[in-house]
Amino acid sequence: MSRSFGLAATRPSAIDSLRAEDASFALQALSILGFALLTALGAQVRIYLWEVPFTLQTLSVYASGLYLGWRNGLASQLLYLALGLFLPVYAGDGYGMSYLLSAVSAGYLLALPLSAATAGFLSKRWNGTTGSVLSLVGASLVLFAGGVTWLHYAAGHATWFESLDKGWLRFIPVDLAKILLVSLIYSGTRRVR
DSSP states (O other): OOGGGSSSOSSOOGGGGGTOTTSOHHHHHHHHHHHHHHHHHHHTSEEOSSSSOEESHHHHHHHHHHHHHHHHHHHHHHHHHHHTTTSSOSSSSOOSHHHHHHSTTHHHHHHHHHHHHHHHHHTTTOOSHHHHHHHHHHHHHHHHHHHHHHHHHHHTOSSHHHHHHHHTGGGHHHHHHHHHHHHHHHHHHHTOO
């Protein structure tokens, strides 16, 4: 079995230039903007079954951390949140500061930058397939911790179990599929030398 399926890949990749601290300003700016726009696009694909929708935006959030590293992954998601202050790019029907602070899903939105940063930080050393999966599991835990906490108070759920059920447990199968998909794509693109 190749070591690339382990926690850390054995050789550097061309993709690593996106995460490099000495990458050109233009490359970093375009990467940050690109992942912010991908997150906005993914947020428009949504299915509501209860208060919090299923969306595709977490694919871009997770990928931004893996591809851009903690700092630029964080920046891309902060840019996404900033865009939502002026444009309808969030998964809900509104935008602006009042929407951001009143939506029941606002905790997930506010956790996006920390989730991307977690993925980027953990994947600095864990850049093999297994390491990428574990990095994204950590990012997922950060995302859902912020989301469920906010959801509990914003939706007025009677119990924490209701919030955990509607805000996390029902999402686990889909989120694990997203984690595996992003990890496999990232591992595949890391093979480009």
